[in-house]
Amino acid sequence: MAGELFNLTIHEAAEKLRAKEVSSRELTQSVLDRITAVDDKVKAFVTVTAEQALARADEMDNLLAKGEATSPLAGIPINLKDVLSTKGVRTTCSSKILENFVPVYNATVAEKLQQAGTVLVGKTNMDEFAMGSSTENSGFFTTHNPWNLDTVPGGSSGGSSASVAAGMGFLSLGSDTGGSIRQPAALTGVVGLKPTYGRVSRYGLIAFASSLDQIGPFTRDVTDAALVMNTIAGYDRCDSTSINAPVPDYTRGLTGDIKGMRLALPKEYFVEGVEPGVEAAIRAAVTKFEELGATVEEVSMPHTKYALATYYIIAPSEASANLARYDGVKYGFSDKNAPNLIKGYFSTRDQGFGREVKRRIMIGTYALSSGYYDAFYLKAQKVRTLIKSDFDKVFETFDAIISPTSPTVAFKIGEKASDPLAMYLSDIFTIPANMAGTPGVSIPGGFSEGLPVGLQILGPALGEEKILQIAYAYEQATEWHKQRPPLN
Ligand code: GLN
Numbered sequence: 001m002a003g004e005l006f007n008l009t010i011h012e013a014a015e016k017l018r019a020k021e022v023s024s025r026e027l028t029q030s031v032l033d034r035i036t037a038v039d040d041k042v043k044a045f046v047t048v049t050a051e052q053a054l055a056r057a058d059e060m061d062n063l064l065a066k067g068e069a070t071s072p073l074a075g076i077p078i079n080l081k082d083v084l085s086t087k088g089v090r091t092t093c094s095s096k097i098l099e100n101f102v103p104v105y106n107a108t109v110a111e112k113l114q115q116a117g118t119v120l121v122g123k124t125n126m127d128e129f130a131m132g133s134s135t136e137n138s139g140f141f142t143t144h145n146p147w148n149l150d151t152v153p154g155g156s157s158g159g160s161s162a163s164v165a166a167g168m169g170f171l172s173l174g175s176d177t178g179g180s181i182r183q184p185a186a187l188t189g190v191v192g193l194k195p196t197y198g199r200v201s202r203y204g205l206i207a208f209a210s211s212l213d214q215i216g217p218f219t220r221d222v223t224d225a226a227l228v229m230n231t232i233a234g235y236d237r238c239d240s241t242s243i244n245a246p247v248p249d250y251t252r253g254l255t256g257d258i259k260g261m262r263l264a265l266p267k268e269y270f271v272e273g274v275e276p277g278v279e280a281a282i283r284a285a286v287t288k289f290e291e292l293g294a295t296v297e298e299v300s301m302p303h304t305k306y307a308l309a310t311y312y313i314i315a316p317s318e319a320s321a322n323l324a325r326y327d328g329v330k331y332g333f334s335d336k337n338a339p340n341l342i343k344g345y346f347s348t349r350d351q352g353f354g355r356e357v358k359r360r361i362m363i364g365t366y367a368l369s370s371g372y373y374d375a376f377y378l379k380a381q382k383v384r385t386l387i388k389s390d391f392d393k394v395f396e397t398f399d400a401i402i403s404p405t406s407p408t409v410a411f412k413i414g415e416k417a418s419d420p421l422a423m424y425l426s427d428i429f430t431i432p433a434n435m436a437g438t439p440g441v442s443i444p445g446g447f448s449e450g451l452p453v454g455l456q457i458l459g460p461a462l463g464e465e466k467i468l469q470i471a472y473a474y475e476q477a478t479e480w481h482k483q484r485p486p487l488n
Helices: 002-007 010-018 024-042 050-065 108-115 158-165 182-188 222-232 276-291 302-325 341-352 355-368 374-397 420-427 431-436 464-476
Strands: 045-048 077-081 119-124 171-176 191-194 214-219 262-266 295-299 400-404 440-448 451-458
Touching (some): 002 024, 010 024, 010 222, 024 045, 024 050, 024 077, 045 158, 050 119, 077 108, 077 158, 108 119, 108 222, 119 158, 158 171, 158 182, 158 214, 171 191, 171 222, 182 440, 182 451, 222 440, 222 464, 276 440, 276 451, 276 464, 302 355, 302 374, 302 431, 355 374, 400 464, 440 464, 451 464
Parallel strands (some): 077 119, 077 171, 262 295, 262 400
Antiparallel strands (some): 045 119, 191 214, 191 440, 400 451, 440 451
């Protein structure tokens, strides 16, 4: 079944590599062929590094033959969201302002994956500077959902989610500031994990909102997510927010046993706006958890309703500060026709940034300005503490929280593009965990109207092991993760 190699999971492919049934070159070639066959429809990639990938695969085949490549990720073709710096490989953030930017160093996660022996096949499309929920805000083109090409793949990591769903990479790393790993994972029927804030180094991640950003994996199943976490988690002295705590073996909890676990179902996550098909799938998942021996109880997280408003003060504020560095002098695009320096700053940023990025910079600059700082940013930080206290309280007595990842399945391209507030609502159930700094995973949880539904499992800080354990038990008891989009 050489033609279907691209649809394997990492652990299946790794087994075949070890058994010498396939080579890394064959795996890589099958992914590259798949990209050639379907990416003109899906448009997941900003850059494909075909030649380098094949050379790298040969190098890995050599090491594998000598028994010198021991990581389960060795020889596996992967891709990275174009927000992650890759040495010598163009890194654009899907923005015109960084269209020709080639970093001189690797992000820590890129470096760790390289040391594990992965094969980089390309960089994936995203909402410009990770601002969006549909990948329609890319400065280059829109990515399409492999399940239905008229719909969005979610965002901002839509290229990453679509690539894994469509067989164009066994793993993609994305970033999640308000939901950008979990929401696109939900909309494309793959596994997406946002780790605890600080668990994975962000050195080399192009910053959006520094108190919220986290890097995490998109994979085709839970075991793969655990394997990737084993590689990318851990302390990094290059990231001052990195947590210095030992990294467990994340596969250890993948036993299928969750008997006696206590799961919380927050009533604030089942509100108006949740599609009936999504709610039905999550209610069915609750029954499944009970069959598996867990208890599920309704709880209240009363500050949930403030999360979205709080996020849209904090994230734009931090973005406005982070994006001040793009001035046409230090990085990327520069308007060389500007008559003087000041006009050059203006015209570079005017031409380089898209509409949503400008909107965020303006909101953020306003919220941070003298006289408004206390009323907006400081207030938002206080509300953020209340949102976090909701989580602290639930985790005193519960192992995890269960909810829909997104209130809807994938929506039509263009449907929300001109209505930022409707778009912002896509992340209503993912944003609270970013506020609290706690981990969350979205896993395939059924279908509605023929499109994937994401089941979200949220855990306490450094509780990745626990949520992966719960996710795995559910995955083993269901078949959703085995479905592949009908795309040829
Ligand atoms: N959709 C949210 C936003 O537009 C979250 C983005 C993200 O997590 N990067 O800001």
